Amino acid sequence: MRGKPTKTLRGLTWKHDRGLAPLLAKSQRFSEQHLDVAIQWETRSLQEFGEASIQTVADRYDLVVIDHPFMGQVAEEKCFLALDEHFTPDQLEELKRDSVGRSYASYCFEGRLWALPIDAAAQVAGYRADLLQANGFNVPQTWDEVMGLAKFRRGFVTPALLPLDSLMCFFTMCANLGEPPFLTSDKVVSRENGEQVLERLRFLAKHATDGALSANPIAIWERMSSSDDIAYCPLAFGYSNYARSGYREKLISFGSIPSSGRGPIGATLGGAGLAISQKCEHLDAALEYAFWIAGKECQRTLYVESGGQPASKTAWLDPHANELTNGYFAATLSVMENAWLRPRFAGFESFQLAALTTVGEFLRAEKSCPETLTQLDEHWQRISAVKNEL
Numbered sequence: 001m002r003g004k005p006t007k008t009l010r011g012l013t014w015k016h017d018r019g020l021a022p023l024l025a026k027s028q029r030f031s032e033q034h035l036d037v038a039i040q041w042e043t044r045s046l047q048e049f050g051e052a053s054i055q056t057v058a059d060r061y062d063l064v065v066i067d068h069p070f071m072g073q074v075a076e077e078k079c080f081l082a083l084d085e086h087f088t089p090d091q092l093e094e095l096k097r098d099s100v101g102r103s104y105a106s107y108c109f110e111g112r113l114w115a116l117p118i119d120a121a122a123q124v125a126g127y128r129a130d131l132l133q134a135n136g137f138n139v140p141q142t143w144d145e146v147m148g149l150a151k152f153r154r155g156f157v158t159p160a161l162l163p164l165d166s167l168m169c170f171f172t173m174c175a176n177l178g179e180p181p182f183l184t185s186d187k188v189v190s191r192e193n194g195e196q197v198l199e200r201l202r203f204l205a206k207h208a209t210d211g212a213l214s215a216n217p218i219a220i221w222e223r224m225s226s227s228d229d230i231a232y233c234p235l236a237f238g239y240s241n242y243a244r245s246g247y248r249e250k251l252i253s254f255g256s257i258p259s260s261g262r263g264p265i266g267a268t269l270g271g272a273g274l275a276i277s278q279k280c281e282h283l284d285a286a287l288e289y290a291f292w293i294a295g296k297e298c299q300r301t302l303y304v305e306s307g308g309q310p311a312s313k314t315a316w317l318d319p320h321a322n323e324l325t326n327g328y329f330a331a332t333l334s335v336m337e338n339a340w341l342r343p344r345f346a347g348f349e350s351f352q353l354a355a356l357t358t359v360g361e362f363l364r365a366e367k368s369c370p371e372t373l374t375q376l377d378e379h380w381q382r383i384s385a386v387k388n389e390l
Helices: 017-033 046-051 054-060 068-077 089-098 129-134 143-150 163-176 191-207 217-224 283-294 296-305 313-317 319-324 328-337 348-363 369-389
Strands: 007-014 037-044 063-066 116-119 123-127 232-237 253-255 272-276
Touching (some): 017 296, 063 068, 068 348, 123 328, 143 232, 163 348, 217 232, 283 296, 296 319, 319 328
Antiparallel strands (some): 123 232
């Protein structure tokens, strides 16, 4: 008979099957093999996740699933462990070598590793193959083809255009044109490319389904998998769950983002890493658990089998993982390998908050293209000045 665990780890992740289900499955398996350890997971919505302070979360939880844009703040506040101090060089090299795209690198900041990559994502395209075929369309490969498809009927083409996601679309589309944002300290992007991207976004918003300006990726994938309103989404962070047979009523297929002539480059990188609080009292158990779930063997089996979206390239190439997801990983691997990594210095989140408001106002026709780009540049100049003073 199993005795009562003597070590309890509290964890926090985001509220979706992709974020919670694999952690529950792996925690149960870990506890079966470590009878003295219990791991309890709690969830928050994506919005709540972004609003909570890093320090508060680190004070309350031992294990935290965290986004890489927070790494600068994490490095500054040092409320999570620098994990490179707790694993051997060989262990770190193993994770780095197996990381898909820049997943591992995204959690490195100022020479330290602040989280282990366990989940990988980027903005991808999603589509209902049945709806496209029924209406005589192929999957768009270029932005010109996307714009043409959007004219078919309102809502047929709809990206995730919640203000934060609109900003991510802006970043991706700029990088896809060959000019990643923030190459200089005074401009987010050149006027020529910035105006081209904003006009594309405005066109897509005009032809999008009702509610698109308040829809995050989960909302788009849920709507596509439960109704026939949307046939194609050119940009939203990918969720392999919706490519799994039986997950929802209708199956979504996924693939590369549209090209501006340079291929599937520049998709904004997402994903999540696992950080360990400085206040964790059972560090030995936390470190062993973290390294186990980030490892390629667990990532390509239990993690993906229980609904997770691994950060291990071995898992992305694995035939079983692709069979489970109707080829999701193989179809979007080139996007991951060519994704764009946002700045992560402390304070960048403040820029994002100001910038998403500006882009949101533009899509609601409250600002012109020139006004929007000028204000984005002002936000960037302000935060760059603060950064340079540190």
